[in-house]
Amino acid sequence: MVKDSDIFQLAPSARILTPDAAGAACLQHCLREQASFRSSPLSDTPLQEKTGNPQRVFCESSGSSGTPKLIRRSPASWRESFDINGKLFGISSRDTYAVLGHLGHSLSLFAAVEALHLGCGLAILSGQTPARQALALRQYGATVLYATPSQLRLVISADPSPFAMTKNVICGGGTLDSALRKELANCFPAAKMVEFFGASETSFISLSDDQTPPGSVGRPYPGVELRIGNGCAVGETGEIWVKSPYLFEGYEEGSSALTNWDGGFLSVGEMGQMDSDGYLYLRGRRSRMVTVADQNVFPEAIETVLLAQEGVEAAVVLALADPRRGHRIVAVVQGSAGEAELRRACRAALGDAAVPREIRRLAQMPLLPAGKPDLQRLQAMWMERSI
Known part of the structure; x- marks a missing residue:
């Protein structure tokens, strides 16, 4: 029953x-x-x-x-x-x-x-x-x-x-x-x-x-x-x-x-x-954790710092392969916050390994139907330099 x-x-x-x-x-x-x-x-x-x-x-x-x-x-x-x-x-x-x-x-x-x-x-x-x-x-x-x-x-x-x-x-x-x-x-x-x-x-x-x-x-x-x-x-x-x-x-x-x-x-x-x-x-997720100069870095932790800054509407952090440092941290940001301010905030909160080496901007972050940023699409757009 x-x-x-x-x-x-x-x-x-x-x-x-x-x-x-x-x-x-x-x-x-x-x-x-x-x-x-x-x-x-x-x-x-x-x-x-x-x-x-x-x-x-x-x-x-x-x-x-x-x-x-x-x-x-x-x-x-x-x-x-x-x-x-x-x-x-x-x-x-x-x-x-x-x-x-x-x-x-x-x-x-x-x-x-x-x-x-x-x-x-x-x-x-x-x-x-x-x-x-x-x-x-x-x-x-x-x-x-x-x-x-x-x-x-x-x-x-x-x-x-x-x-x-x-x-x-x-x-x-x-x-x-x-x-x-x-x-x-x-x-x-x-x-x-x-x-x-x-x-x-x-x-x-x-x-x-x-x-x-x-x-x-x-x-x-x-x-x-x-x-x-x-x-x-x-x-x-x-x-x-x-x-x-x-x-x-x-x-x-x-x-x-x-x-x-x-x-x-x-x-x-x-x-x-x-x-x-x-x-x-x-x-962050174990699957997204990367090493930068032998230090463990969580992209989600960097995203949290970026999102807390005035003028940031959305942010996604990507980890690109780097033969010398293991990975190179880059960021896609929607909003008006200055790059220098964003880098200073990341360095102060998480250390030098977590500082994005390059920051590109988008007018609108691509989202999945669930309302989350589309990480795969953003990675492809970065490599295609369409950001």
């Missing part, structure tokens, strides 16, 4: 306010019929029903730096956090969710299923310009907004006037730098600003808010146990291992050498450290 916790629920009060949005009809059908469904961020059809029992959700990874993989998870692994979020963020059936990305992106799909499980309204605003998304947020009275930093930056750039009705902005898929946080505080004056760190394989790992120290991604999400390396001391960098009820079952298609199990703990190759107060600090 199938237990309620083994399937997704469609609450009687749930309502999709944008029934013509891509994937909306399929999602509603699959939840009502307790059918499995598959999402894809690289397809014009972001959601499709998938045959087979018991019910499962299959999420295709965004493929930001490698071949996409198909992630399989049980309904319970998401449902465990729906009620937690409802209590943490004070959500009731009177609320209206909005997602800016399409349902092929696991962040948007998670938020959409959560909204319908909690009996809320749901506005799927993918495929619209940032200006039209801003207008729709007001028209639908969105009180809960799930988005990536890039999506948020585009919306408030298109319409910087306050969104007074929004009470929760829940951000994942990237880092909210200090400048963007200030802008969002002005544009969403009544909203609780929540940033979470996680992955498609792990779901939530940590949560941060306005009390979180600069540079940290917060403390473990409720129900999450973290371990750094194989018993690393406080402040020591190591691989981040996660144990929680929210972990995926495995890969339905594809694989990753970075994804490993150790008992009930899972690692997806992220490196970090924890302080004595339990706050988690990321260094």
Whole structure:
């Protein structure tokens, strides 16, 4: 006999306010019929029903730096956090969710299923310009907004006037730098600003808010146990291992050498450290770590420094092969910040090995459907000198 916790629920009060949005009809059908469904961020059809029992959700990874993989998870692994979020963020059936990305992106799909499980309204605003998304947020009275930093930056750039009705902005898929946080505080004056760190394989790992120290991604999400390396001391960098009820079952298609199990703990190759107060600090993905003059350098750490500088709207760091130094660090920046100031900031925060040797500018950073920078495209553009 199938237990309620083994399937997704469609609450009687749930309502999709944008029934013509891509994937909306399929999602509603699959939840009502307790059918499995598959999402894809690289397809014009972001959601499709998938045959087979018991019910499962299959999420295709965004493929930001490698071949996409198909992630399989049980309904319970998401449902465990729906009620937690409802209590943490004070959500009731009177609320209206909005997602800016399409349902092929696991962040948007998670938020959409959560909204319908909690009996809320749901506005799927993918495929619209940032200006039209801003207008729709007001028209639908969105009180809960799930988005990536890039999506948020585009919306408030298109319409910087306050969104007074929004009470929760829940951000994942990237880092909210200090400048963007200030802008969002002005544009969403009544909203609780929540940033979470996680992955498609792990779901939530940590949560941060306005009390979180600069540079940290917060403390473990409720129900999450973290371990750094194989018993690393406080402040020591190591691989981040996660144990929680929210972990995926495995890969339905594809694989990753970075994804490993150790008992009930899972690692997806992220490196970090924890302080004595339990706050988690990321260094970067093990796969992106490079050596520069025999020093380990994490491009993500450099990106965080660049994004914290005034006049930087987006930044991506690339590591190019260098026969003498191992790698040469370069950066692509969107914004008006001066190169000398950016280099000084990187040197002061991370040392000489982390200073970009060359900085090129783009008017608009190429993004994947998930709202993350397209690293492969940027690497190709750099080599082609089309930046």
